[in-house]
Amino acid sequence: MVSTPENKNYKVIGTRPIRHDGYDKVTGRAQYGADIKLPGMLIGAVVRSPHAHARIKSIDTSEAERLDGVFAVMTAKDLPRLGDVVRGNSEESGSEKHLSENVMAFDKVLYKGHVVAGVAAKDQNTAFEAAKKIKVDYEILKPVIDVDQAMSKDAPILHEDYTCDHLGKEVKNSNVAAHVRHENGDLENGFDKADLVVEKEVDMQTVHQGYIEPHSGTAVWDEEDRVKVWTSTQGSFAVRDSVSKVLDLDVSRVKVTPMEIGGGFGGKIPIYLEPISAVLSRKTRRPVKTMMSRTDVFDATGPGPGGKVKVKIGIDADGKILAAYADIRLEAGAYPEAFIEAAAKCVFSCYDVPAMKIDAYDVLVNKPSSAPYRAPASPQVAFATETVVDEICKIKGYDPIDFRLLNVAEKGTRTALGPKYRTIGLKECLEAAKKSDHWKSNLNSNPKTGKKRGRGIASGYWFNIGFKSSVNLSLNPDGKVALIEGSTDIGGSRASIAMQAAEVLGIPAEDVRPSVVDTDSIGITDVTGGSRTTYATGYAAYNAAHKLIEEIIEKAALKWDISKDQIEYSDGVVKSKTDSELKMTLKEIADDPPGGPIVSSASVDLEEAGGGFAVHIADLEIDEETGKTDVVNYTAIQDVGKAIHPSYVEGQMQGGAAQGIGWALNEEYFMSDDGVMLNSSYLDYRMPIALDLPMINTIMVEVPSEEHPYGVRGVGEPPIVPPVPAIGNAINDALGLRLLSTPMKPSRITEALKRKK
């Protein structure tokens, strides 16, 4: 709806070609993590702790070692002990010691499923049988499984040796790994002057990314101490970095080959099995492949953090927000980092708030170490903020879109962490919501007898990261272009990156053939995460394509023996500006170009893409007798910057909405008091299936980012942010009930209805 900075009619961008990896994936030819088979390969298995919190007293591996078909057994003694050094940036940061201990526990297990030993055997059954024969003697400790327990007085401490950071003060013996605060303006004064102050606290359950493909890790450790790894990951360089740290090797000794990914949503950034396979390979000099079951995935990977978020907002008599306070307590899981800085950044991101204070706590609990999950921590805080905003609108009788427009964050609005927004598109999204067929439709047309309908709306934000990406291009003799990249393709990024190169070169998307390669074959490329890939790797492809054109012109100049400035390039043809006889197609110039083949490469290290905003509208139908909720109409509106491949952008919007609806209605880690997840299967971890969702309508709003030549913004993460509050607000609209805990499952609805009566 808004023109892009380059302001031209695109030939490739905005079209919907078949993705380059489409046929391989549809036919089953694509190779995922566990598909790798190497000569002489052994199968690894691990021993996992049945306890959520325990000290390892001893491990006896002798019986397993004696079993026929067993080649090697390992414990954490086979891993180097690492110091408490902070490494990395962005979504894979953390301490080296914790990284290693999460792979395999040294002296303490911190969650059920924590790995304590590994074994390599001739086949899977033998490996499993051997793992059962490894005897671990535990001293069982009391676990803490939620933020209240963890922060209570006399709570059992997970990390006795860890130095916590509480507002800059070093603190020992606490389960609060970090407490940060952000303040802006005069909060007290704001609340004092307020006409209305509303406060709510929400309780979010732990949730899992739920990717279809479980984790696996395959490795060969050769005689020169070089380690080759094959894995399904969102970042092959992140795996290289993590594996080299855990194994205490130089990065150049580790080569990571990314396999196709069967989903990740942030959860395929951490490493789990790769170093174990590597050590077992060192001991056996054979390739070792180790795989997880679905229960392993639930018990020991991911999840997205649960926690409690309290939000208080004060408005003046005209409905303008004067002040806002947030208290955010998120479960880091067994090791620090529940994305509390991201939470602080997102909690009031949709509003212009003159005075705010945010306290955020990173809380250690005996659950698997939390991993990024699509806009990490943003849905958790949005549930609180958007519920409070909805309550304000209900109390004052405001239209929820008008209230949001009155207080909308836009270019120049100061954000919680300080910087002002550059061009963003929240206002345009709200306006598009207001004009949408959905918002204008009659909620109560054809409800099923005896059921109540409700409509809810909510907004959400993700900031979208930048960072490093590299792309190489080479012009083949047939005039087509090979594009080499390091961004593992999780949601159609081969297509969206190749399309940007094709646009620059003026050739069809199909003529650019993208390949995702190993870490020895391309420059450093950060993870496919933070909604950065189409933006950052796409930018590198854009730059590389421009460099390729320079190369093409240079070669043509050599060939024709004229000066470069007399030559121009457009749409796959290089020609003289003055002599119409001098003209070559890409195929002609690529056939034996003077001075060698035509190649180019580019790399970037970018700032954030300017933030993405989403507004969702949900219509529900609720059976008051059973508490069953059906989503009957749903619309996702989002500022996508510039949709390179609109189908995949719509797919991201729908996928994010579907996951968020799952959080809202049924998904949770259902834990026993001793810290065991009881519903660790897809039967009982109730993600929505196709029949649970209506067609999710999408409205793409294009307010181009200032940071990218085509105006690209990240699109993958914003759509998971609004669904939980949109559903909660719709339930309130239908039944007059404020459910403040996820999941808002049937029994919670019927219980709340009984309480109300």
Next chain:
Amino acid sequence: MHPFNYYAPESIEEASKILEKYGEKAKCLAGGTDVLVQTRGEKFDLDAIVDVKKIPELTELKWTDSHLVFGAATPCYVLYEDPKVCEKFPGIIDSAFLIGGIQIQSRASLGGNLCNASPSADGICSLIVHEAICVIAGSSGLREIPVEEMCQGPGRNALENGEFLVSIKIPLKDNKFSASYERFIPRNEMDIAVAAVASSVEMQDGKVSSCRIALAAVGPTPIYAQAASELIIGKEPTEDNIKIVSEKAKEIASPIADMRGTIEHRKDLIEVLTRRTISKALERVGV
């Protein structure tokens, strides 16, 4: 899991011999949608799997003068693709069409569902309210038991060592009989019942002449709620009379609280589903 033998006998006698030989170390394989998953999950330690699908009686579907008879390994889809079964026994079809998804229904059988004896089984309540009879084979020949006696506890059935289920017989009724099965799941498919009810009614002169109600997922086995069923016999099927039955069914339900539901919610659901299934069954007989 360790390697085990696979047998595919072609007669009842042959199957009995193999099952007797292996005792508890053998399991029958019908559709395999439970047995294979449970074997891989190391729920039992097997030396033999006995595939019963090659025994003609196990997959046949026939009508006698008094019964509909279908083999224990007859896949669900065979039932719901049979127009006569659909017409006569829509309550059975409710179940057959609910178990798993289409792929599962192409393999899974009501007989297997019964032998698996899950408290939340979607097939068993319907069989109970249709007064189904189990035909069981053993070394001493065939015997019959009412279906409500088949389940003994979660995963435990009434089959003795070496015995297996051959077929299920459903007595034919006149047109004034029908039934309905409904389960509650938070999602819309591919889920396990939080609570479920099957109800059947037979009408005579405007009154309920017989009624059966069965409850699932609210006890260690599917429950034949006889005490509730009897409250409406001889009475008109009014809203009030139905309510009395559904309240009694709620009383009979004795669920546990777990990740799938709370005690209170499950009991409330039994009341709602009893009402709804009786009404549906009545609607099907044209009341």
